[in-house]
Amino acid sequence: MASMEKRLQKELQALLKDPPVGVNVDTESIQKNLSEWIVYINGAPESLYEGENFQLHFKFGSRYPFDSPQVTFIGSNIPVHPHVYSNGHICLSILTEDWSPALSVQAVCLSVVSMLSSCKEKKRPPDNAIYVKTCSKNPKKTRWWYHDDSV
Numbered sequence: 001m002a003s004m005e006k007r008l009q010k011e012l013q014a015l016l017k018d019p020p021v022g023v024n025v026d027t028e029s030i031q032k033n034l035s036e037w038i039v040y041i042n043g044a045p046e047s048l049y050e051g052e053n054f055q056l057h058f059k060f061g062s063r064y065p066f067d068s069p070q071v072t073f074i075g076s077n078i079p080v081h082p083h084v085y086s087n088g089h090i091c092l093s094i095l096t097e098d099w100s101p102a103l104s105v106q107a108v109c110l111s112v113v114s115m116l117s118s119c120k121e122k123k124r125p126p127d128n129a130i131y132v133k134t135c136s137k138n139p140k141k142t143r144w145w146y147h148d149d150s151v
Contacts (some may be wrong), residue, residue: 004064008034011105013070021119023109035060038074039109048118054079056112058105066148068099070140081120087096089139091125098138103137 010058012034014087015025024041029038043049054077059070073079073088083091094103094111137144 001032004062005034008060012037015106020106020110020113022088022113023106036107039105041066041109041113041116045077045111048119048122049079049116052077052079056109058108065101065103068095068103068140069108070138071095071112072139076113080124081114081116081119082121082123082125085125085135086129087135089131089135089142096142100115104107 012025012030013058015023016026017123019025022044023127024040026038029036029098035062039058041054041056043052054073056072057070057072061067061069069094071090073090078084078086078088085091085119090112092111092115094100094108131142
C-alpha cells in the first residue's frame, strides 16, 4: 500500500503544481481519503460542452498503478455523451483493458476532456437504459462493448 500512497502523492503534487487547462482537484476530498479523489473538469472551449462543469470521482485500489482506478462522473451534471452512461459510468478503454501503469490521473483527465471535446452530438449510448438497470455499481466489472468499433 505504501507504493500506492507514494505514487498518489506524487501525482497529486504534479496536478496541483501544473494542472491541465480546465482540470482542478478537490484537495479537501483528498485530505479525508487519499484513495478517493474528486476532480473538476470544465468543458473545453469551442466544444459541445463549453461552459459546462463536471465532476469525476476517482477511486484507487491497493494495486494502483498496476490496476486502473475506478472513474465515474458524479454530481448533477453527467455529460450527455455516446460514451457516458446516465449513471456516470464511462466507456473509455484506458480505464479497463488499455490501462498501463505509465498512465496517471492527469492522463485520464486529459483523455476524458479529449473524449468530450471530439463529440459531435450529445446523446447517450444506445444501450443506456438496459445498462443502467443491470450494471454493477463498479464500472470496472463491466465488460465493455465499444459501439464505434462496430461501425
